Amino acid sequence: MTLPVTRLQVVAVDRITPRTARVAFEAEELADTVGTAPDQQLKLCFPRPGQREPLLPAGQDDPMGWYQAYLAIPEAERPVLRSFTLRRRHPGTRRIEIDFVLHGDAGPAAAWALRAAPGDRLGMVGPSALYAPAVPFAEAGKDADWLLLAGDETALPAVATLLEALPEGERAYVWIEVADRAERQELTSRAELEVRWLYRDGAAPGSLLVEEFRDTVLPGGEPLVWLAGEAGAVRAVRRFLIEGEGVPKENIDFTGYWRHRLGQDDAPTEEDLADARERLASSS
Structure with missing residues (x-):
């Protein structure tokens, strides 16, 4: 099972509370089965200063190959990774929503979210059923x-x-x-x-x-x-x-x-x- 690696483009930003921004993205590629279960973890790839969008590791057949490909990117150009939970996948579309807690602009994710606007682009690794946590309440x-x-x-x-x-x-x-x-x-x-x-x-x-x-x-x-x-x-x-x-x-x-x-x-x-x-x- 491969781990999806794709680009995302912001289509909407909604400040659902004073300190939380819900960002809607359109993914370039997203299989129909991805992101349909609860508590789905993923990694967002943020651009380095001076980049309009991040460089992404090449997709690999090996589910952990993406990380080796990520490390192969020169450090000065390597995207910044941060982990998030998928808030919602819109069925039948490639649209997803991710919530960002806005706690100042010291960290790369919060700083990006404070200024996010339609047209901005990030990368995404995952989510995948291979790394999905077991839902403890299933039975x-x-x-x-x-x-x-x-x-x-x-x-x-x-x-x-x-x-x-x-x-x-x-x-x-x-x-x-x-x-x-x-x-x-x-x-x-x-x-x-x-x-x-x-x-x-x-x-x-x-x-x-x-x-x-x-x-x-x-x-x-x-x-x-x-x-x-x-x-x-x-x-x-x-x-x-x-x-x-x-x-x-x-x-x-x-x-x-x-x-x-x-x-x-x-x-x-x-x-x-x-x-x-x-x-x-x-x-x-």
Whole structure:
């Protein structure tokens, strides 16, 4: 199975909250089966300064060949990669939507999104079923009494797609930490939802989410938990659930999307590496 590599052109930009831009793209190539499942991960390729659009690695039959082709591009011309979750694929078209959290112009992705306009071009690697994460709730009725999805604003695209995929009659709790009340988004699902919005209002990222878990009595029974967001907060919540609530490790799907005070290009910490090893072990 090959990993799609294609160019994208911006067709619309919608500021859905003061700090979130939803960008609609038209892909040059996109198979009908791509991006139809929830929580689909992909990489966007951003141009280097002075480039109108990024250079892209050549497509490869080997699913990991794209990365070797990427490294073969001279470093000064090599596109900047950032990981995202596909928010929506419009059926029967090559149109997709991706949400960008706007947290200033220090990072290449946020800086690009602040200025994005129709006609701008990026590259995309993925999404692909080969690297699609297992949806932990596909057979939740067999394995758990209830579901919990928790994270910050960076997790909202994935949370929204997971909720939209839940069947009628499922019971799910959703806890989302955002900057303030203006960052709330509408979440829809056929499942029975209980949604809590946590507003930082200047507090440290992840702090309210950690406090919410420590201060709340969780429902009885065995849950399935999906966690994503700031890596330190995800790590603290996961540790609390395992050590404080007795939730089995295998019942928690967790991802640290970003790190407070550290960029994606900074070296991983020992805790980051430990998380990666544990995620790899749980998926094997």
